[in-house]
Amino acid sequence: MPDSVSFGMEFTRRRDLAQFIRDELEFYDMPACLFREVNVRRLWQAIMRHGSSSYGFYLDHKENVLHFHGLTEDEFNESQEEF
Numbered sequence: 001m002p003d004s005v006s007f008g009m010e011f012t013r014r015r016d017l018a019q020f021i022r023d024e025l026e027f028y029d030m031p032a033c034l035f036r037e038v039n040v041r042r043l044w045q046a047i048m049r050h051g052s053s054s055y056g057f058y059l060d061h062k063e064n065v066l067h068f069h070g071l072t073e074d075e076f077n078e079s080q081e082e083f
Helices: 014-027 032-037 040-050 073-081
Strands: 056-061 064-069
Touching (some): 014 064, 032 056
Antiparallel strands (some): 056 064
């Protein structure tokens, strides 16, 4: 099962967030059609209005689950210090 603790990522464009999600699905050999479940446009709009720390989602396929969650600025900065 995919289980990774990735470092924080900063996205300044919706397109970059979408590509990251697609890349993760491919990396974990999960169906590309799961991407549609995210509704990146709506997610990006909400993040732009309220910040990313309130938003997250998961994609599951069989026994595999990819979990994404937003970070506060402090959490993001801390994750960057670890690498």
